[in-house]
Amino acid sequence: xxxxxxxxxxxxxxxxxxxxxxxxxxxxxxxxxxxxxxxxxxxxxxxxxxxxxxxxxxxxxxxxxxxxxxxxxxxxxxxxxxxxxxxxxxxxxxxxxxxxxxxxxxxxxxxxxxxxxxxxxxxxxxxxxxxxxxxxxxxxxxxxxxxxxxxxxxxxxxxxxxxxxxxxxxxxxxxxxxxxxxxxxxxxxxxxxxxxxxxxxxxxxxxxxxxxxxxxxxxxxxxxxxxxxxxxxxxxxxxxxxxxxxxxxxxxxxxxxxxxxxxxxxxxxxxxxxxxxxxxxxxxxxxxxxxxxxxxxxxxxxxxxxxxxxxxxxxxxxxxxxxxxxxxxxxxxxxxxxxxxxxxxxxxxxxxxxxxxxxxxxxxxxxxxxxxxxxxxxxxxxxxxxxxxxxxxxxxxxxxxxxxxx
Ligand code: USQ
Numbered sequence: 001x002x003x004x005x006x007x008x009x010x011x012x013x014x015x016x017x018x019x020x021x022x023x024x025x026x027x028x029x030x031x032x033x034x035x036x037x038x039x040x041x042x043x044x045x046x047x048x049x050x051x052x053x054x055x056x057x058x059x060x061x062x063x064x065x066x067x068x069x070x071x072x073x074x075x076x077x078x079x080x081x082x083x084x085x086x087x088x089x090x091x092x093x094x095x096x097x098x099x100x101x102x103x104x105x106x107x108x109x110x111x112x113x114x115x116x117x118x119x120x121x122x123x124x125x126x127x128x129x130x131x132x133x134x135x136x137x138x139x140x141x142x143x144x145x146x147x148x149x150x151x152x153x154x155x156x157x158x159x160x161x162x163x164x165x166x167x168x169x170x171x172x173x174x175x176x177x178x179x180x181x182x183x184x185x186x187x188x189x190x191x192x193x194x195x196x197x198x199x200x201x202x203x204x205x206x207x208x209x210x211x212x213x214x215x216x217x218x219x220x221x222x223x224x225x226x227x228x229x230x231x232x233x234x235x236x237x238x239x240x241x242x243x244x245x246x247x248x249x250x251x252x253x254x255x256x257x258x259x260x261x262x263x264x265x266x267x268x269x270x271x272x273x274x275x276x277x278x279x280x281x282x283x284x285x286x287x288x289x290x291x292x293x294x295x296x297x298x299x300x301x302x303x304x305x306x307x308x309x310x311x312x313x314x315x316x317x318x319x320x321x322x323x324x325x326x327x328x329x330x331x332x333x334x335x336x337x338x339x340x341x342x343x344x345x346x347x348x349x350x351x352x353x354x355x356x357x358x359x360x361x362x363x364x365x366x367x368x369x370x371x372x373x374x375x376x377x378x379x380x381x382x383x384x385x386x387x388x389x390x391x392x393x394x395x396x397x398x399x400x401x402x403x404x405x406x
Contacts, residue, residue, distance in 0.1 A: 001286070002026045002089065004138075006075060006127070007097030008068075009053045010035050011236050012143065012219060012278055016095060018226035018233065019279040020286075021066045028089065029053065030082075031098065032074035034119075035236075038105070044243075044378045046236040047252060047370045048222065059232040076122040083130040093139045093286050094131075098123050099192065103147070104329070104383035105242040106189035113188045120192035121199075128203045139289035141212045141282060142200065145193045146271045146302060146340070148215060150184030151332075157339040161215065161298025186332055187385070200296045208292045212285045216278065217271030217302030217340075220247040221359065222366055224276045235275070237366065239374060241381035247272065247311055249379075251360060254321035255367035256374055261381065261397055264328035266309025267335030271302035274353040284348045300342045303352035318357060319364060326394045331385040 008017040008029030021027045031053065039045050051059070057068045075082055075098050099120040100106065106116040124142070131138065149158050162178040169175050180201065183194035196213075203209045222237045238244045239252040250260045273281075281301045290297040312323045328334070346352075353359065380397055384390035 001092040002028070003286070004028045004030055004086075004089070004091040004094045005097070006030045006094065006123075007099065008070075008095075009033060010097055010101075011238065012275065013095075013097040014056070015224040015227050015235055015275060016097070016279045016282050017068055018060065019224065019283060020095075021060065021068050022064065022226050023283065028069045028071060028091065029057075030071045030073045030075070030085065032072065032077075034074075034100070038100075038243075042105075042240065042242060042378070044238075044240040044375065045373065047239050047367060047373055048234045048237045049370070049373070050234065050236050051232050056233060059230050063230050063233070075126055076119045079126045079130065082126055083133060086130055086136055087134045090136060091138050093141065093289075094127070095282060095286070096124070096127060096140060096142045099143075100189065102243045103187035103189045104381055106187055106192075107330075107385055108242070108383045116188050117192055120189075121195050124196045124199050128199055128209065131209060132203065132207045137210065137292065139210045139212065139286065141285050142196065142214065143282075144196065144213045144215045145190060146215050146217045146300065147186060147190035148183055148194050148197060149181055150186065151268070151270065151336050151338050152184075153337060153339045157341045158300070159341050160300050160344055161213070161296070186330070197296075204294070204296045210290050210292055210294070212290065212297045212299065214281065214285060214299050214301040217273050217300075217305075218245050218247065219273055219275050219278050220245070220251075221275040221363060222248070223362070224279055237370075239367075240378040242383060244379075246270070246308055247315075248363065250312055250315045250321075251363040252367040252374070253379065254315050254319035255364045256371045256376070257321070258376060258379055259322045259324035259397055260312045260315060261379065262309055262312045262323055262325050263330060263381070264325070264334050266307065266312055266325065268308045268332060269305055269336050269338040270308065271300075271305050271338065271340050272355070273302050274359065277303055277350060277353050281345055281350060284345060284350060288348060299344050300340050301345065302340055302342055303350075304354050305338045305340060306355070314355075315360065318360060324397045326397055327392045329381050329384050329389060329393050331389065
C-alpha cells in the first residue's frame, strides 16, 4: 500500500513509519516538525540523541535499501498544500498522528490551550475536508486516546467505543441503540480527541469516509525491532515534566537516582501498551479497514492496566530508587479502578508484550547510557490544571518527602 503517515517524526509516528516500510509499504511522512520546535520552546531535548528526519530516512535507506519519503507540511495551517499533496499522491491509507499529544503542555497557559485546540482540531478537520473534496477513498487510521472515556469504569468494563443503551420511547417501549461512549476528557489535549471523534462520526455518516479510531493507552518503552537496527534510527524518549509519560519517567528517574515522582497518592489507574505493540496494532488496523458506509471502527489500543503507585513501587524494588509522593498538579480522581475491553486486537492476532522486568530493565539501561543528557531541573511536572492548584506544586522534589521502598 501507499501510506501517508501524518506526524511520522514523532514518538509513535517514527517507529510506525519504519515498521510499515519494513513490511514493503510505500511510506510518506508528512510532518511540520512541531515536536522539535516545542523541545526548543521548553528548553528540553529527547533523552536519546535524535538526528534530523532527513538523516533518519537516509540511514533507513542505507541499512535496508528501502525509501521513506519526507514532506514538510503543516496540516493545521496549510490546507491547500495538504489537499494538493493528497490529490497528487492519492495514498491507499493515511495514519494520522499529527496532533499535540501532551496533556500537561496543553494546560500550561491560555496560549498553550489555544495552540492545542487550533492545531489538533484544524489538522483533523482539514484532512477530512480535503479527502472529501478530492474524492479520496483512503482508509484513515487515527491515533486517539483512552482518555476520551475518562478513567472510571463504574464497575463495568469500558467497551470499544460504543455503549449499548436502552431509551424509553413515548409509547413506553425500549429503543435499543449503540452510542459513542460518553466523552469525559481530563485535559484540553484529551478534549481535542473527543472533538475529533465527533468529526469522524460526521464524515463517516455524511461522506462515507472509512475511518478507524484507535483509543490508545500510555505508551512505554522506546525501542522497536526497526529502531534497533542502527543507532541513528533511535526513537525519541521524553523525560521532562510535560512530554514524559509516567512509566518511562519512572524508569529514567530510577536510572539517574532521582526520586520517582508520584502525583498524589498514586491511586490513579491507567491503561498501558508497549511501543512495539503500538506499531503492531497500527499495522493490524490497516489490514482490517471498515467498508464504505460503515460507522467509525473503534479499537481500544492497550494491553494492561496499572495503578501509578504500583508501578512506582515495582520500579523502586527493581532498582532501589526512592519514591516521592508529591502534590498532584492535575485535577483528576485520586483513586480509580479501570477495566477495559480490548478483544478486537487480540482477535486480529495481537500477542501482548506486558510489563516484564527484562523489558523494564532494558529501558533503564537505555536511560543510563544517555543519563549525561538529562537536565534534572526539567523533570518536575509544573503545569497546573487550575489556578488554585498552581501554588501547591512541588518544584523541587529531590530530597523532599521521600519514602524509601524495598
Ligand atoms: N503521573 C505521575 N507522575 C508523573 C507523571 C504522571 O504520577 O511523573 C500520573 C498523572 O498524574 C496521571 C498518570 O500518571 O494520573 C498518567 O500521566 P501520563 O503523563 O503518563 O499520561 P497522560 O497525561 O494521560 O497522557 C499520555 C500521552 C497521551 C495519551 C495518554 C493515554 O501523553 O498522548 O493520549 O497518555 S491515556 O492516559 O490512556 O489517556
